[in-house]
Amino acid sequence: xxxxxxxxxxxxxxxxxxxxxxxxxxxxxxxxxxxxxxxxxxxxxxxxxxxxxxxxxxxxxxxxxxxxxxxxxxxxxxxxxxxxxxxxxxxxxxxxxxxxxxxxxxxxxxxxxxxxxxxxxxxxxxxxxxxxxxxxxxxxxxxxxxxxxxxxxxxxxxxxxxxxxxxxxxxxxxxxxxxxxxxxxxxxxxxxxxxxxxxxxxxxxxxxxxxxxxxxxxxxxxxxxxxxxxxxxxxxxxxxxxxxxxxxxxxxxxxxxxxxxxxxxxxxxxxxxxxxxxxxxxxxxxxxxxxxxxxxxxxxxxxxxxxxxxxxxxxxxxxxxxxxxxxxxxxxxxxxxxxxxxxxxxxxxxxxx
Numbered sequence: 001x002x003x004x005x006x007x008x009x010x011x012x013x014x015x016x017x018x019x020x021x022x023x024x025x026x027x028x029x030x031x032x033x034x035x036x037x038x039x040x041x042x043x044x045x046x047x048x049x050x051x052x053x054x055x056x057x058x059x060x061x062x063x064x065x066x067x068x069x070x071x072x073x074x075x076x077x078x079x080x081x082x083x084x085x086x087x088x089x090x091x092x093x094x095x096x097x098x099x100x101x102x103x104x105x106x107x108x109x110x111x112x113x114x115x116x117x118x119x120x121x122x123x124x125x126x127x128x129x130x131x132x133x134x135x136x137x138x139x140x141x142x143x144x145x146x147x148x149x150x151x152x153x154x155x156x157x158x159x160x161x162x163x164x165x166x167x168x169x170x171x172x173x174x175x176x177x178x179x180x181x182x183x184x185x186x187x188x189x190x191x192x193x194x195x196x197x198x199x200x201x202x203x204x205x206x207x208x209x210x211x212x213x214x215x216x217x218x219x220x221x222x223x224x225x226x227x228x229x230x231x232x233x234x235x236x237x238x239x240x241x242x243x244x245x246x247x248x249x250x251x252x253x254x255x256x257x258x259x260x261x262x263x264x265x266x267x268x269x270x271x272x273x274x275x276x277x278x279x280x281x282x283x284x285x286x287x288x289x290x291x292x293x294x295x296x297x298x299x300x301x302x303x304x305x306x307x308x309x310x311x312x313x314x315x316x317x318x319x320x321x322x323x324x325x326x327x328x329x330x331x332x333x334x335x336x337x338x339x340x341x342x343x344x345x346x347x348x349x350x351x352x353x
Contacts, residue, residue: 063117064124068097069302073128073309078317080132080279080310081272083204083251083333084340088193090125091245092344095190095353120297122188123290124306129279131310136272139318143273157225161273167229168236168253168270169277175240176282183243190348194341196246201337207255208331221263224270231260235270239278249275254330264325272318 075093079086094100099121137144143161150158186192238256242249250271257267294303347353 063099063120064298064302066302066305068099069305070309071097072125073131073306074313076125076128076306077132077135077310077313077315080129080314081136081250081275081318082321083200083248083254083330084337085193085197085200085246085248085251086129086132087125087188088197088246088248091188091190091193094121094125116293117297119290120294122184123286123294124298124303126286127283127291127294127303128306128310129283131307131312132314133276133279133283134311135314135318136276139315140269140272143269144276161224161227164227164229164232164270165273165277167232168239168274169281171233171236172239172243172278173281176243179243180285183245187243187245190344190353192244193246194345194348196244196248197337197344198341200247200251201334201339201341203255204251204330204334204337207258208329208334211329221258222261222266223263224266227260227262227266227270231262232270234260235274239274249278251330251333264329265322268322268325 072090072093075089076086079089091100100118146155146158147162147165148158149155150160150162153159235253235256238252238259239249241247242252253271253274254264254267257270258264262270344353
């Protein structure tokens with residue numbers, strides 16, 4: 001569950017993509033040269049090359065292999081609840097595997113097939129969050145059952161928790177609906193993600209140093225049952241900052257929980273519960289709005305594989321994170337984010353990514 005493993009999987013996915021592309025390229029028949037005897041003109045030859053090179057958007061399922069689906073599911077499952085940004089890592093993985101639809105000609109806008117591929121890839125990245133959501137529902141089944149009983153009027157503490165989760169979700173529901181289009185248009189790209197990784201990493205390190213210096217890292221913080229709706233609302237507004245890809249919803253809600261007085265374990269648990277509602281709403285919204293484009297581009301099997309992969313690795317990731325944060329601070333994630341931002345920025349500058 002280390003950052004090294006995560007980076008290795010992304011790099012391996014990129015390597016497999018490059019290798020497959022080279023095999024396809026080497027296996028393509030070369031168009032015949034112009035020959036007076038064969039009756040083919042230069043213009044006809046050019047048209048043939050154009051037809052051979054033009055991507056077929058209607059070729060359903062041809063744009064994702066099962067290996068790519070497993071890699072994306074792994075990245076989603078591992079990073080969804082770690083404070084490192086799952087969206088940012090998915091964008092990085094898609095870029096490394098050539099799935100981001102940004103293969104436009106130099107200086108030009110993306111072609112229509114590229115735009116279609118990007119829409120499908122973005123929708124896929126969001127829809128496989130359902131696997132990570134199921135992981136939380138399974139691991140926190142007791143708390144979820146308590147909230148359901150609260151809704152039925154049979155558990156007062158469960159009703160309070162349900163109300164707090166609803167209060168935390170409200171800001172994201174309103175602001176997300178208002179700004180979703182602008183966020184997708186201007187912020188869903190690797191450069192903006194790199195900025196968020198760097199700023200978020202530095203923020204984690206600064207908060208960790210402050211907590212050490214001020215003696216706030218002790219056990220005097222509040223348990224989850226002391227959370228009220230006002231505190232939950234503050235966490236909810238903080239969550240809206242994570243609409244900028246790369247910030248990390250998990251990071252900002254954990255930090256928000258700590259800021260309102262919760263202990264780290266309590267903040268982590270509330271972040272998970274709030275994530276079920278927030279991610280569930282985002283998944284449903286994108287599935288309805290962009291699901292058709294996704295299903296036109298990919299077969300059902302890669303989607304199923306991605307969901308299962310995300311579920312399995314999310315279970316492992318959540319258990320590891322809870323165990324780790326019971327003994328350590330968030331500091332390691334700050335160093336990881338800063339290092340990742342610098343490495344990706346260098347690779348992009350050298351046009352290697």
